[in-house]
Amino acid sequence: MLLAFDTSSAACTAALFDGGTCIAQRDELIGRGHSERLVPMIAELLDGRSASSILVGVGPGSFTGIRVAIAAAHGLAIGWGAELIGMSSLALLAAGTADEGEVAAAVIGGHGELFVQQFDRATAEPTSELRNLPPAEAARLATRCRDLGLEPVMMFATALPMMLMPCAEPSALASRFWKFETVAASPTV
Numbered sequence: 001m002l003l004a005f006d007t008s009s010a011a012c013t014a015a016l017f018d019g020g021t022c023i024a025q026r027d028e029l030i031g032r033g034h035s036e037r038l039v040p041m042i043a044e045l046l047d048g049r050s051a052s053s054i055l056v057g058v059g060p061g062s063f064t065g066i067r068v069a070i071a072a073a074h075g076l077a078i079g080w081g082a083e084l085i086g087m088s089s090l091a092l093l094a095a096g097t098a099d100e101g102e103v104a105a106a107v108i109g110g111h112g113e114l115f116v117q118q119f120d121r122a123t124a125e126p127t128s129e130l131r132n133l134p135p136a137e138a139a140r141l142a143t144r145c146r147d148l149g150l151e152p153v154m155m156f157a158t159a160l161p162m163m164l165m166p167c168a169e170p171s172a173l174a175s176r177f178w179k180f181e182t183v184a185a186s187p188t189v
Helices: 034-046 063-080 089-095 135-147 170-177
Strands: 002-006 011-018 021-029 053-057 083-087 102-108 114-120 131-133 153-157
Touching (some): 002 063, 011 034, 021 034, 083 089, 089 114, 114 135
Antiparallel strands (some): 011 021, 114 131
């Protein structure tokens, strides 16, 4: 089984996959309090089961929320001896689009700015660096792309539910959308 969760936004979200099927999911828009809600949410989702792989959202987004998710994922991976993989929250958002071409994904960052990154919709590969921009500059970025004939779509989220991504084969999702190295979960002394 594969457990996936993200707390990089105002949402606390988790999904459980078994054999390529999404068998359970929870999404709650909570704003603050991820540290209090995440572990009980995961326990409800698992209902006594454990996972052999864990995908965790690593941002960009709320620094505190990201730390909460990574700490929980690391602890569970150690306890279960599970594979641990990080995922880009913007790649997840971009992957929820259809068709081909460019898409720019954006989430609220600090100080009224947006985290923005462009992706190829067919491959979910980033086509730009991650940027932290004022909203007006993010809009100019989309305009420049249109001027180049790329016709980007701007995806924007204040909260990032896991299930923006269609439930599909988890190993395919991991290899396609999560571009962070797999980390062997081992306790440090």
